[in-house]
Amino acid sequence: MSNLLPVLIVALVIALVAAVAVIGYRIALARRSQSTLLAPALLPNLAEEQVEDADGGLDSKSVIEDVLEEATKAEATRPDPLRLRDRLGRTRAAFAGALAGVSGRSSMDDDAWESLEEALISADVGVSTATRLVEAVRASAKTAKIKDGSEVEGLLRREIALLLSPADRTLQMAVSGPTVWMFVGVNGVGKTTTIAKLATREGAAGRHVVLAAADTFRAAAAEQLGIWAERSGATLVRGDEGADPGSVVFNAMASANSRGADLVLVDTAGRLHTKVNLMEELKKLRRIVDKTPDALTEVILVLDATTGQNGLTQAREFAAAVEVTGVALTKLDGTAKGGIVLAIQSELGIPVKIVGVGEGPEDLIPFDPEEFAAALFGE
Amino acid sequence: MFDSLSGRFDAIFTRMRGRGRLSDADIDEIAREIRLALLEADVNVRVVKDFISRIKERATGAEVAKSLTPAQQVIKIVHEELVATLGSTTVKLTMNPKPPTVVMLSGLQGSGKTTAAAKLARLLKSQGLQPLLVAADLQRPAAVEQLRVLGKRIDVPVFYAKEGSPQNAVDVALSAFDEAARLGRNVMIVDTAGRLQIDEALMDELVAVRDIVKPTNSLLVVDAMTGQEAVNIAVAFDQAIGLDGVILTKIDGDARGGAALSVKAVVGKPIIYVGTGETLEDFEPFHPDRMASRILGMGDVLSLIEKAEAAFSAEDAQAAEEKMRSGQFTLDDFLDQMQQVRKMGPIGNIMKMLPGVPKELKGAEVDESQLGRVEAIIRSMTAQERRDPSVINGSRRSRIAKGSGTSTQEVNALLKQFKTVQQMMKSMSQGKKPRLPIPGMPIR
Numbered sequence: 001m002s003n004l005l006p007v008l009i010v011a012l013v014i015a016l017v018a019a020v021a022v023i024g025y026r027i028a029l030a031r032r033s034q035s036t037l038l039a040p041a042l043l044p045n046l047a048e049e050q051v052e053d054a055d056g057g058l059d060s061k062s063v064i065e066d067v068l069e070e071a072t073k074a075e076a077t078r079p080d081p082l083r084l085r086d087r088l089g090r091t092r093a094a095f096a097g098a099l100a101g102v103s104g105r106s107s108m109d110d111d112a113w114e115s116l117e118e119a120l121i122s123a124d125v126g127v128s129t130a131t132r133l134v135e136a137v138r139a140s141a142k143t144a145k146i147k148d149g150s151e152v153e154g155l156l157r158r159e160i161a162l163l164l165s166p167a168d169r170t171l172q173m174a175v176s177g178p179t180v181w182m183f184v185g186v187n188g189v190g191k192t193t194t195i196a197k198l199a200t201r202e203g204a205a206g207r208h209v210v211l212a213a214a215d216t217f218r219a220a221a222a223e224q225l226g227i228w229a230e231r232s233g234a235t236l237v238r239g240d241e242g243a244d245p246g247s248v249v250f251n252a253m254a255s256a257n258s259r260g261a262d263l264v265l266v267d268t269a270g271r272l273h274t275k276v277n278l279m280e281e282l283k284k285l286r287r288i289v290d291k292t293p294d295a296l297t298e299v300i301l302v303l304d305a306t307t308g309q310n311g312l313t314q315a316r317e318f319a320a321a322v323e324v325t326g327v328a329l330t331k332l333d334g335t336a337k338g339g340i341v342l343a344i345q346s347e348l349g350i351p352v353k354i355v356g357v358g359e360g361p362e363d364l365i366p367f368d369p370e371e372f373a374a375a376l377f378g379e
Numbered sequence: 380m381f382d383s384l385s386g387r388f389d390a391i392f393t394r395m396r397g398r399g400r401l402s403d404a405d406i407d408e409i410a411r412e413i414r415l416a417l418l419e420a421d422v423n424v425r426v427v428k429d430f431i432s433r434i435k436e437r438a439t440g441a442e443v444a445k446s447l448t449p450a451q452q453v454i455k456i457v458h459e460e461l462v463a464t465l466g467s468t469t470v471k472l473t474m475n476p477k478p479p480t481v482v483m484l485s486g487l488q489g490s491g492k493t494t495a496a497a498k499l500a501r502l503l504k505s506q507g508l509q510p511l512l513v514a515a516d517l518q519r520p521a522a523v524e525q526l527r528v529l530g531k532r533i534d535v536p537v538f539y540a541k542e543g544s545p546q547n548a549v550d551v552a553l554s555a556f557d558e559a560a561r562l563g564r565n566v567m568i569v570d571t572a573g574r575l576q577i578d579e580a581l582m583d584e585l586v587a588v589r590d591i592v593k594p595t596n597s598l599l600v601v602d603a604m605t606g607q608e609a610v611n612i613a614v615a616f617d618q619a620i621g622l623d624g625v626i627l628t629k630i631d632g633d634a635r636g637g638a639a640l641s642v643k644a645v646v647g648k649p650i651i652y653v654g655t656g657e658t659l660e661d662f663e664p665f666h667p668d669r670m671a672s673r674i675l676g677m678g679d680v681l682s683l684i685e686k687a688e689a690a691f692s693a694e695d696a697q698a699a700e701e702k703m704r705s706g707q708f709t710l711d712d713f714l715d716q717m718q719q720v721r722k723m724g725p726i727g728n729i730m731k732m733l734p735g736v737p738k739e740l741k742g743a744e745v746d747e748s749q750l751g752r753v754e755a756i757i758r759s760m761t762a763q764e765r766r767d768p769s770v771i772n773g774s775r776r777s778r779i780a781k782g783s784g785t786s787t788q789e790v791n792a793l794l795k796q797f798k799t800v801q802q803m804m805k806s807m808s809q810g811k812k813p814r815l816p817i818p819g820m821p822i823r
């Protein structure tokens with residue numbers, strides 16, 4: 001898509017100028033005929049008109065549509081993850097928490113069902129997933145003649161666990177040569193810290209780990225990773241601030257090869273999925289890794305558990321750009337529940353693979369659907 | 380996104396057209412749609428409940444019943460209520476009459492405190508103040524280094540615990556005053572470590588730091604992508620240290636930012652600044668009306684209108700209409716248009732405000748130089764070519780590309796897109812409903 005970009009932008013500029021001018025004209029004319037202008041009264045029409053299918057000779061597609069279409073076509077399909085043994089399973093810290101919601105009730109009225117739905121929404125599950133879940137449970141409670149609140153909650157927990165499983169949550173290793181895991185996500189979610197935790201874990205398991213500081217943008221990002229490399233005994237490969245992140249990745253892979261390292265963890269700069277240039281840069285990083293066939297086995301989207309509904313969009317966009325293989329759900333040691341991962345798994349098929357529960361190097365646990373489902377109702 | 384609330388309303392109101400006033404059932408239905416829109420924007424469930432009951436009250440009132448355009452009327456009420464909740468004016472920092480003024484930043488891990496500290500320092504410096512950055516985060520690896528790098532970038536001194544001196548936040552805070560006095564600094568901006576509100580030890584530390592620095596402004600830094608948890612965070616930090624305001628970060632993404640409403644609704648403290656990007660210039664005062672539109676999924680429609688009102692005169696509009704109607708809209712006219720649009724500000728910013736622009740495009744970095752490229756292409760055409768682009772054949776194309784320092788693909792794109800625009804304008808001025816050449820819908 002990168003060579004199409006200038007063309008897209010030319011088209012875009014023209015479309016924009018025209019659109020803005022037309023809006024401007026309308027506003028200018030409207031101002032003459034009426035004194036106060038209620039914004040939404042004017043602009044919703046615009047949005048509506050766009051959706052309306054044009055007749056009158058307007059069926060020629062704009063350049064923008066052409067370009068976007070091409071870009072979409074170019075998207076590759078997700079490779080099947082390799083099937084390797086689960087090496088996770090150290091601490092199984094429970095997602096403790098008393099059950100809230102409807103567990104004390106002996107019968108379920110409309111209010112009770114509503115509060116169940118609200119409990120889910122409060123856990124950032126999202127309205128549509130919450131409604132779907134509650135409706136499913138309501139139907140099965142009816143057939144099974146279940147009225148008791150705690151039994152209903154049990155049903156709901158099972159429904160959630162079902163939605164989250166089955167999934168392969170192992171972090172895969174390459175069949176031969178150094179394995180590469182790449183970490184992506186929006187700003188401040190915990191990419192660097194998650195890498196630190198994995199470096200600690202894999203190092204303790206006897207693997208030689210290389211950390212690639214491909215965040216050359218944020219102030220002191222490489223220093224931060226460097227401190228973790230020291231603490232975990234991993235090898236750091238970095239560039240100067242502002243250096244090309246691609247060259248850092250390249251060097252890290254070369255270094256891993258020559259040292260016979262087992263694992264390269266690539267730390268990328270935080271970026272919002274809405275920034276086209278930065279997402280292009282990320283694709284480029286992946287292409288550099290992909291030059292060594294089959295080395296890249298995991299692209300982990302790091303997701304902050306406090307994230308709301310935007311999490312789904314993040315997952316969708318990062319998956320479209322770099323074929324995300326799994327989610328690392330961080331900061332679950334707080335009171336946020338991370339309910340958006342339900343939608344991420346059910347709509348995009350991307351499973352949570354690891355969970356962050358603190359700022360320390362050991363604060364990493366595997367994801368357990370049952371415990372997660374139970375914790376969604378914890379206060 | 381844009382269509383969310385207004386689109387849903389339209390459907391409801393179309394169905395009830397012909398009936399004089401809103402029935403209770405209509406209002407319930409409208410309330411459900413508003414609830415959905417707010418929840419999808421991450422406004423907290425409990426906050427939504429309160430909010431809806433207020434809307435319902437007003438929607439049953441006379442102003443809607445008598446209105447000819449109930450849909451707009453309801454949207455207006457929702458918008459007004461949102462603005463009222465978010466705070467109807469833009470709030471400024473409090474300055475200590477006896478310097479230094481102290482700003483203390485707190486919040487969850489990764490919310491953007493350190494970046495916001497540097498952004499604020501830059502802003503205050505540009506207003507003629509002398510800020511000192513204080514690195515009171517001794518938890519996170521390289522946090523001090525991060526602040527020092529940022530401080531250097533904006534040429535603002537950073538106070539931090541030197542090797543050998545006590546490495547804890549309280550001591551740093553304590554010594555910071557001496558440093559401010561020594562350097563003659565009148566504002567201290569204290570960056571603290573990220574912490575969960577349920578982490579008692581770290582919350583106690585924060586209280587201790589607060590007791591020492593006695594902030595003139597205690598600001599909570601909240602990520603705009605935060606979900607339902609925002610209320611718990613805000614309440615807990617407010618109870619522990621007392622808040623005077625909020626900084627909302629990362630609003631350059633496409634999160635609807637309902638957290639802003641949740642936080643404001645539960646602690647009542649104003650949102651003062653917003654972070655609009657990763658670089659230190661990306662920092663602005665908070666505009667409640669824009670945020671309200673954003674939460675409702677209306678983009679920055681209102682500020683777009685403001686800008687357009689300033690840039691276009693009714694006379695220009697009239698003249699342009701004539702040309703469009705007669706199908707005589709040429710590339711020269713387009714150049715004129717471009718000048719007017721430029722008056723509205725950077726095109727990249729305008730694009731972000733436009734409703735219906737797909738997000739794939741919203742992130743495209745369109746800057747003035749790209750406007751310049753388009754202009755260069757048109758200026759490399761002869762008068763005849765501008766009047767009638769159909770004469771532009773292959774060799775003319777490469778001449779134009781060469782002359783403007785662009786590629787023939789770009790020239791082609793321009794011609795093709797201009798044709799679409801011309802048709803759009805013509806059919807619009809003939810009273811047909813146009814489709815803007817920005818695909819505002821999923822790609823078919």
Ligand SMILES: Nc1nc2c(ncn2[C@@H]2O[C@H](COP(=O)(O)OP(=O)(O)OP(=O)(O)O)[C@@H](O)[C@H]2O)c(=O)[nH]1
Binds near residue numbers: 186187192302330
């Ligand atoms: N409580 C808690 N804090 C965490 C967790 N994971 C990361 N953090 C903290 O979150 C903050 C941001 O973490 P980073 O690892 O720097 O995040 P990042 O995604 O690399 O950030 P950028 O590179 O700036 O985009 C730090 O203060 C971390 O200590 C977690 O599981 N629990």
Ligand SMILES: Nc1nc2c(ncn2[C@@H]2O[C@H](COP(=O)(O)OP(=O)(O)OP(=O)(O)O)[C@@H](O)[C@H]2O)c(=O)[nH]1
Binds near residue numbers: 272494630654655
């Ligand atoms: N896009 C965008 N990124 C931002 C904004 N503000 C901060 N960031 C990024 O968010 C990440 C975290 O910012 P920090 O300032 O390190 O956050 P913090 O709250 O100090 O983090 P801790 O000290 O670890 O708790 C960094 O990658 C910043 O560049 C913003 O307004 N927009």
Ligand SMILES: [Mg+2]
Binds near residue numbers: 191215221267
């Ligand atoms: Mg990082």
Ligand SMILES: [Mg+2]
Binds near residue numbers: 493516519522573
């Ligand atoms: Mg910080």
